[in-house]
Amino acid sequence: MAHNEIMTVNMGPQHPSTHGVLQLILELDGETVVKATPHIGFLHRGVEKLSEHRTYHQTIPLTDRLDYLAPMSNNLGYVLAVEKLLDITDDIPARAKTVRVMMAELTRIKSHLVWLATHALDIGAMTVFIYCFREREAIMDIYEKISGARMTTNYFRVGGLSADLPAGITDDIRSFAKDMPGYIDMYEGLLTGNKIWQKRTMGVGHITAAAAIDIGLTGPALRCSGVDWDLRRDNPYSGYEDYDFEVITRTEGDTFARYKARLDEMRESCKIINQALDKLAPGPILADCPKVCLPPKKDVVNSIEGLIHHFKIITEGFKPEVGEVYVGIEAPKGELGYYIISDGSAQPYRMKIRPPSFVNLQALPQMAEGSLLADVIAVIGTLDIVLGEIDR
Amino acid sequence: MSEHAAVGKLKQNFSEDVLDVVEFRGETTIVVKREKIVEISTFLRDEMGYDFLCDLCGVDYLGTSPRFMVVYNLYNIALKDRLRIKVPVEESDATVDTVSVVWGTANWHERECWDLMGISFNNHPDLRRILMPDDWEGHPLRKDYPLQGPDREPYQGRLQ
Numbered sequence: 001m002a003h004n005e006i007m008t009v010n011m012g013p014q015h016p017s018t019h020g021v022l023q024l025i026l027e028l029d030g031e032t033v034v035k036a037t038p039h040i041g042f043l044h045r046g047v048e049k050l051s052e053h054r055t056y057h058q059t060i061p062l063t064d065r066l067d068y069l070a071p072m073s074n075n076l077g078y079v080l081a082v083e084k085l086l087d088i089t090d091d092i093p094a095r096a097k098t099v100r101v102m103m104a105e106l107t108r109i110k111s112h113l114v115w116l117a118t119h120a121l122d123i124g125a126m127t128v129f130i131y132c133f134r135e136r137e138a139i140m141d142i143y144e145k146i147s148g149a150r151m152t153t154n155y156f157r158v159g160g161l162s163a164d165l166p167a168g169i170t171d172d173i174r175s176f177a178k179d180m181p182g183y184i185d186m187y188e189g190l191l192t193g194n195k196i197w198q199k200r201t202m203g204v205g206h207i208t209a210a211a212a213i214d215i216g217l218t219g220p221a222l223r224c225s226g227v228d229w230d231l232r233r234d235n236p237y238s239g240y241e242d243y244d245f246e247v248i249t250r251t252e253g254d255t256f257a258r259y260k261a262r263l264d265e266m267r268e269s270c271k272i273i274n275q276a277l278d279k280l281a282p283g284p285i286l287a288d289c290p291k292v293c294l295p296p297k298k299d300v301v302n303s304i305e306g307l308i309h310h311f312k313i314i315t316e317g318f319k320p321e322v323g324e325v326y327v328g329i330e331a332p333k334g335e336l337g338y339y340i341i342s343d344g345s346a347q348p349y350r351m352k353i354r355p356p357s358f359v360n361l362q363a364l365p366q367m368a369e370g371s372l373l374a375d376v377i378a379v380i381g382t383l384d385i386v387l388g389e390i391d392r
Numbered sequence: 393m394s395e396h397a398a399v400g401k402l403k404q405n406f407s408e409d410v411l412d413v414v415e416f417r418g419e420t421t422i423v424v425k426r427e428k429i430v431e432i433s434t435f436l437r438d439e440m441g442y443d444f445l446c447d448l449c450g451v452d453y454l455g456t457s458p459r460f461m462v463v464y465n466l467y468n469i470a471l472k473d474r475l476r477i478k479v480p481v482e483e484s485d486a487t488v489d490t491v492s493v494v495w496g497t498a499n500w501h502e503r504e505c506w507d508l509m510g511i512s513f514n515n516h517p518d519l520r521r522i523l524m525p526d527d528w529e530g531h532p533l534r535k536d537y538p539l540q541g542p543d544r545e546p547y548q549g550r551l552q
Contacts, residue, residue, distance in 0.1 A: 354447040
């Protein structure tokens with residue numbers, strides 16, 4: 001005699017489609033998901049506790065490793081928060097701000113390329129994966145020339161940049177930004193009109209605007225449910241108010257809408273990069289704050305003040321005033337927030353990171369319950385989660 | 393510098409519950425009594441438009457009384473405005489009412505606060521550990537919890 005039972009299936013933490021070490025306990029009625037419970041914490045490295053034992057400069061490499069697909073964005077959020085704490089936001093030179101915007105948008109493209117590659121691969125489109133990673137190699141070469149590392153860049157500093165752009169890099173970035181829209185059209189040609197893709201993504205993982213705001217969804221996922229909110233436009237930072245770009249919103253609120261929106265965001269990022277390249281002018285790359293920013297090497301070697309400042313900043317670190325700040329930036333995955341409390345010493349008293357993927361993952365049960373098992377894979381992909389950020 | 397609009401409204405409606413107001417770097421922080429947090433949150437969401445809870449965390453001020461602070465970072469999407477609410481929590485009675493009835497996103501944030509800080513939330517739908525293993529003992533982010541973990545000698549480096 002046949003009867004229905006709820007079958008509990010474990011997915012992860014080692015699983016090719018969970019985009020990291022994520023464990024999902026799925027309760028299935030046949031192929032329909034009745035309940036989905038995410039279990040996280042497999043990549044918890046204690047970044048917040050570690051930062052309490054390091055100076056503000058020493059914490060910057062820790063932030064690289066949060067959302068390891070968008071390292072410059074994490075760096076940017078952190079240095080903006082510390083600069084606000086020190087009240088030197090107005091002293092950041094224009095060149096540093098322009099380079100920060102340029103790198104943040106390159107990072108956005110880089111992160112969205114991984115999103116598209118893995119999302120498409122999970123649903124079955126392997127060619128897109130190869131194409132996206134090929135473009136990503138170009139960005140990682142640019143990263144390597146600028147900061148020395150392909151992934152964990154540690155490029156920004158409190159007060160500006162760690163080093164100036166190498167010669168000739170603007171030509172590389174310009175040619176990349178020129179070619180990228182053509183590549184995005186190539187990905188669209190493979191997926192957008194594809195019947196299989198449409199059937200796997202249209203209507204899947206739907207969430208309404210009110211539910212999205214309540215559950216704390218941010219980033220492209222929220223904007224595709226009709227909520228027009230982008231921190232780059234609404235609470236601009238690092239000179240974003242001077243750039244001309246569109247905020248992509250859609251109203252359908254399903255996986256296909258989020259797919260189209262992220263592709264359009266990549267196109268907008270190319271526009272911003274071109275504008276940043278046109279704005280780039282020679283100038284200093286570090287704010288003129290000797291107690292905070294490292295002096296140039298020739299001053300360290302030739303003047304006693306330079307030597308003393310270098311020594312004090314490296315060994316002791318700078319000491320902000322007692323106070324607390326919260327700075328949220330528009331990272332590729334959503335609102336990345338840094339809440340830093342200072343007690344007047346050289347180490348942050350408390351650094352709380354508000355990771356967009358942590359909060360976005362909360363929406364997974366809502367989006368996946370009631371749909372088929374295969375749709376769970378599509379929903380994980382469309383939420384664009386990265387476990388490094390969720391677990392910190 | 394004029395006072396933030398929310399400060400005036402809160403003082404008007406919850407006059408004995410507002411303990412302190414701080415303005416720092418253009419951000420407003422309001423410290424309120426923890427018994428009233430759900431009412432104040434509902435008021436802020438419905439009357440003042442703070443419909444988005446960006447972040448909820450606990451802070452351990454070891455050595456002071458009250459020992460803990462629970463911090464709520466709010467955002468008003470329509471007005472693009474930020475506000476911070478803090479709630480002092482005593483060590484002997486480390487509980488706060490859950491605000492997941494007001495903002496659903498608080499669910500996981502409060503679980504993390506319980507897991508790492510040991511502040512428990514009354515009426516929470518699912519209060520269990522989220523980042524640490526389920527059978528872990530202790531609350532790692534507290535200031536008296538060693539950095540290297542409970543069963544190792546502290547690292548004798550420059551910064552302890």
